[in-house]
Amino acid sequence: MILKSILIWVLVLVALPVEAVPPTPVAVSREYLMGTFAEVRVYDGDEVGARQAIEAALAEMRALDRLMAVQRSDSDVSRLNREAARGPVRVDPRVVQVLARSVEVSRATAGAFDVTVLPVVRAWGFTDGHPHPPGPGPIPRIAGWRSLRIDADAGTVAFTDAAAQVDLGGIGKGYALDRARDVLRGRGVRSAWLDLGGNIATLGAPPGGGPWRIAVRHPRHDGDRLGVVAMGEASVSTSSDAEQYTMEDGKRRGHIIDPRSGRPADALVSATVVAASATTADALSTAAVVLGQARAREALAHAGADGLLVAPAPDGSLRLHATAGLDFHADNAVVAAMNDTRRPR
Numbered sequence: 338m339i340l341k342s343i344l345i346w347v348l349v350l351v352a353l354p355v356e357a358v359p360p361t362p363v364a365v366s367r368e369y370l371m372g373t374f375a376e377v378r379v380y381d382g383d384e385v386g387a388r389q390a391i392e393a394a395l396a397e398m399r400a401l402d403r404l405m406a407v408q409r410s411d412s413d414v415s416r417l418n419r420e421a422a423r424g425p426v427r428v429d430p431r432v433v434q435v436l437a438r439s440v441e442v443s444r445a446t447a448g449a450f451d452v453t454v455l456p457v458v459r460a461w462g463f464t465d466g467h468p469h470p471p472g473p474g475p476i477p478r479i480a481g482w483r484s485l486r487i488d489a490d491a492g493t494v495a496f497t498d499a500a501a502q503v504d505l506g507g508i509g510k511g512y513a514l515d516r517a518r519d520v521l522r523g524r525g526v527r528s529a530w531l532d533l534g535g536n537i538a539t540l541g542a543p544p545g546g547g548p549w550r551i552a553v554r555h556p557r558h559d560g561d562r563l564g565v566v567a568m569g570e571a572s573v574s575t576s577s578d579a580e581q582y583t584m585e586d587g588k589r590r591g592h593i594i595d596p597r598s599g600r601p602a603d604a605l606v607s608a609t610v611v612a613a614s615a616t617t618a619d620a621l622s623t624a625a626v627v628l629g630q631a632r633a634r635e636a637l638a639h640a641g642a643d644g645l646l647v648a649p650a651p652d653g654s655l656r657l658h659a660t661a662g663l664d665f666h667a668d669n670a671v672v673a674a675m676n677d678t679r680r681p682r
């Protein structure tokens with residue numbers, strides 16, 4: 338696949354205004370999960386069946402939250418963080434699977450995605466909801482994804498480095514969406530929409546056909562959106578410093594860590610990734626913020642994914658880049674202002 342840079346003013350010229358009118362679901366449920374809100378909407382079948390399917394999907398997400406949360410001392414991930422440096426620890430097959438996927442993404446992104454950044458994430462207070470600069474002193478060491486030893490057949494994980502601490506915050510919500518979508522599919526649902534903290538997974542097509550339309554928020558202007566992504570059955574995930582951040586020396590520091598520097602990444606302001614797999618979309622959106630525009634494009638192309646990347650320009654303004662395969666409909670005024678080089682902000 339050849340990805341070429343789409344100059345946004347070209348997009349602005351061709352984009353038609355798209356209004357995302359959400360169709361009415363047969364059943365919908367919303368619940369606080371994984372430190373955010375989960376919402377599942379089913380658009381086909383009878384109401385009783387739709388409700389049961391949604392409950393089963395939410396139950397799967399709850400189970401994954403219990404297994405993966407670093408905030409719970411009894412989660413499988415916390416158990417790994419306490420015990421795996423001493424030898425193989427048996428964990429739930431789903432935890433083995435998501436860690437194996439994490440390692441694949443680490444390899445594909447030259448280590449930009451690395452679940453062993455937890456000591457730095459903790460030092461900045463991002464795990465307990467009170468972010469703050471870590472203060473003077475050495476940066477906590479990141480053991481690196483290569484220190485994970487995963488034995489899928491035995492169902493065990495071990496760490497070869499005593500400093501290794503893992504955190505699935507960059508991939509777990511996507512994984513949970515994939516599992517929840519599978520649960521719905523397994524119950525015969527043919528049209529559904531799942532949202533976990535702004536990570537979206539769709540199943541089938543919306544009622545009446547056509548694509549799903551998903552609004553992408555402006556990373557700096559609350560309430561504004563960049564535009565709408567149109568897609569079939571797919572997943573979309575956005576990573577940014579828009580919500581989880583703290584200020585340091587007047588600069589915004591977000592919760593995505595560059596594993597090489599051990600500091601908050603700032604190569605992109607926001608990255609939205611569309612992929613078939615929600616796990617892939619989630620992990621690659623996190624990695625993209627570390628990789629920056631050019632290398633993120635390569636990683637997306639390699640994975641067969643598309644994306645909308647918001648990069649900081651030297652003058653402090655923002656630039657929007659879309660990959661060629663993305664069906665993106667820009668909100669003209671917002672995007673034109675963003676890409677107007679004559680108006681530094």
Ligand code: ADP
Pocket residue numbers: 449450451452454458463504505506507508510534575576577581592593594595596619622623624627
């Ligand atoms: P959100 O959780 O807000 O949707 P992300 O999917 O981008 O955003 O995940 C950010 C989280 O991922 C951080 O809070 C941290 O737990 C974890 N993380 C931070 N940096 C990395 C990294 N380089 N690789 C993998 N995970 C990371």
Ligand code: MG
Pocket residue numbers: 506507508574576618619620621622623
């Ligand atoms: Mg992510």
